[in-house]
Amino acid sequence: MEERLQKWLAARGLGSRRQAEEWIRAGRVCVDGKPATLGQKVTGHEQISFDGRLVRAADPAVQRPRTLVYHKPAGEICTRSDPEGRRTVFDALPRLRGQRWVGVGRLDVQTSGLLIFTTDGELANRLMHPGTGVEREYAIRVQGELDDEALRKLRNGIELDDGRVQFRRFQYDGGDAANRWYRGVLAEGRNRVVRRAIEAVGGRVSRLIRVRFGPMALPRDLPRGRHRELRPGELRDLYRVAGLPAPEHIRPRRNAFDRRRRRG
Numbered sequence: 001m002e003e004r005l006q007k008w009l010a011a012r013g014l015g016s017r018r019q020a021e022e023w024i025r026a027g028r029v030c031v032d033g034k035p036a037t038l039g040q041k042v043t044g045h046e047q048i049s050f051d052g053r054l055v056r057a058a059d060p061a062v063q064r065p066r067t068l069v070y071h072k073p074a075g076e077i078c079t080r081s082d083p084e085g086r087r088t089v090f091d092a093l094p095r096l097r098g099q100r101w102v103g104v105g106r107l108d109v110q111t112s113g114l115l116i117f118t119t120d121g122e123l124a125n126r127l128m129h130p131g132t133g134v135e136r137e138y139a140i141r142v143q144g145e146l147d148d149e150a151l152r153k154l155r156n157g158i159e160l161d162d163g164r165v166q167f168r169r170f171q172y173d174g175g176d177a178a179n180r181w182y183r184g185v186l187a188e189g190r191n192r193v194v195r196r197a198i199e200a201v202g203g204r205v206s207r208l209i210r211v212r213f214g215p216m217a218l219p220r221d222l223p224r225g226r227h228r229e230l231r232p233g234e235l236r237d238l239y240r241v242a243g244l245p246a247p248e249h250i251r252p253r254r255n256a257f258d259r260r261r262r263r264g
Contacts, residue, residue, distance in 0.1 A: 001043065002041040002042065002043055003041060003042065004039060004040070004041055005020070005024065005029065005031070005036055005039075005040045005041065005042050005048070006020035006021045006024060006038070007020075007122070008042050008044065008048075009023075009029070009048075009050070009055065009121070010121025010122050010124075010125060011120075011121060011122060012055060012056065012099075012100075012121070014050060014055065014100050014102075014121065015100065015102055015121055015124075016102055016121050016124045016125040016128060017121060017122065017125040018125060018128070018129075019102075019121075020121070021038060023050065024036050024037070024038050024040075025038060028050060028051050029048070029049070029050050030048070030049045031046050031047070031048050032046050032047050033047065036048075056098055064247065064249055065118060065119045065120035065123070065247055066096075066099070066118065066119045066229065067116065067117070067118040067119070067120065067123070067229070067230045067235055067238065068093070068094075068116070068117050068118075068227045068228060068229045068230060069114060069115070069116055069216060069218070069219065069222065069227060069228060069230060070089060070092065070093070070114075070115045070116075070117060070226075070227040071112075071113070071114065071115075071218060071219075071222045071223060071224050071225065071226055071227070072089055072107055072111075072112050072113060072114075072115050072224075072225075073112055073224040073225050074109070074110050074111065074112045075087070075109060075110070076088060076089050076091075076092075076109070077089070077109050078103060078106040078107060078115070086109075089103070089115060092225055092226075092227065093117060093227065094227075096119065099119040100119065101117045101118070101119060102117065102118055102119065102120075102121055102124040103115060103116075103117055103124070104116040104117065104118065104123075104124050104127045104128060104213065105127075105128055105136075105189045105213070106189070106191075107210060108191070108192050108195075110208070111208045111209070111210065112208070112209050112210075112224065113138075113139075113208075113209040113210035113211055113218055114210045114211060114212065114213055114216065114217070114218040115210075116213055116216065116238075117227075120247075122244065123238070123239065123242055123244060126242035126243060126244055127213075127214065127238070127241070127242050128189065130188060132241070132242060132243065133187045134187065134213065134214040134241055134242075135168065135185050135186070135187050135212070135213075135214060136185070136186050136187070136188075136189060136210060136212070136213055137183065137184070137185045137210070137211050137212035137213075138183070138184050138185075138186075138194055138208060138209065138210050138211065139173070139181060139182075139183060139207075139208075139209040139211050140181065140182045140183070140184055140194060140198065140205055140207075140208055140209075141175070141179050141180070141181050141182075141205065141206050141207035141208070142179070142180055142181075142182060142198060142203045142204065142205060142206065143178070143179060143203070143204045143206050144177075144178070144179075144180070144203070144204075145177070145180050146180070146182070146198075146201065146202075146203050149201075150201035150202060150203060151170060153200075153201050154166075154167050154170045154184070154197060154198075154201060155167055155169075155170050158197060158200050158201065160193070160196055160197065160200060161196075162190060163190075165186070165188070165190070165193055165196075165197050167184050167185060167186055167197070168185045168186065168187060169183070169184065169185040170182060170183070170184045170185070171183055179206060194208060195208065214237075214238060214241045215234070215237035215238065215240075215241055216230070216234060216237070216238060232250040235247075235250045236250055236251075236252075
């Protein structure tokens with residue numbers, strides 16, 4: 001069965017569908033020795049290469065997709081490599097054979113907290129797509145205090161250089177006069193959007209932690225710099241908000257009594 005090349009690449013964990021489209025436009029993908037074109041369809045029987053290396057055409061169902069949560073410390077960057085030699089989030093992830101970790105969104109170098117990584121490129125694409133509207137929740141420490149007018153603007157929406165941003169929820173969460181904590185919820189993931197929004201109303205973020213992405217909260221028992229695989233129930237919730245069917249191996253199994261009842 002034919003499918004679009006970018007979808008085929010994403011299904012094999014090379015990256016999200018959006019990333020695959022960028023690679024095709026840049027001429028980094030070839031089909032049978034010729035540069036691929038955006039929208040081109042393939043069956044998987046072709047010789048498909050990425051940056052000169054042959055992409056394995058094995059059925060992605062042979063290798064179950066993996067998804068994990070990572071507690072990013074401040075100071076790590078979210079790229080696969082860094083010319084300055086800084087540590088990246090990918091340095092802490094398990095090694096894979098025949099698959100590739102795809103990060104679901106990014107956090108800037110000084111932001112810590114929850115990151116999700118998956119080998120399912122389509123899941124990553126859906127979760128990151130603006131149309132899906134997946135919520136991101138942050139714990140935000142601000143120097144000083146945001147007044148009522150600043151809070152009103154954040155809740156009602158403000159204009160930034162790259163467009164309007166509006167918090168779904170933004171509320172005070174404790175602290176003293178020098179540093180106050182707030183909780184903010186957005187349904188988008190633009191670059192440094194939380195910090196820029198706070199600066200636009202006269203505040204300054206001194207610490208920023210992502211504590212939730214969609215249905216997945218940062219586990220309280222997960223130390224910084226560590227990761228764990230998502231449990232079946234957590235995975236099902238993640239596929240549900242992405243609008244995708246859950247992989248077969250994490251679907252709830254009906255017992256024999258349930259099957260007899262359905263037949264009866």
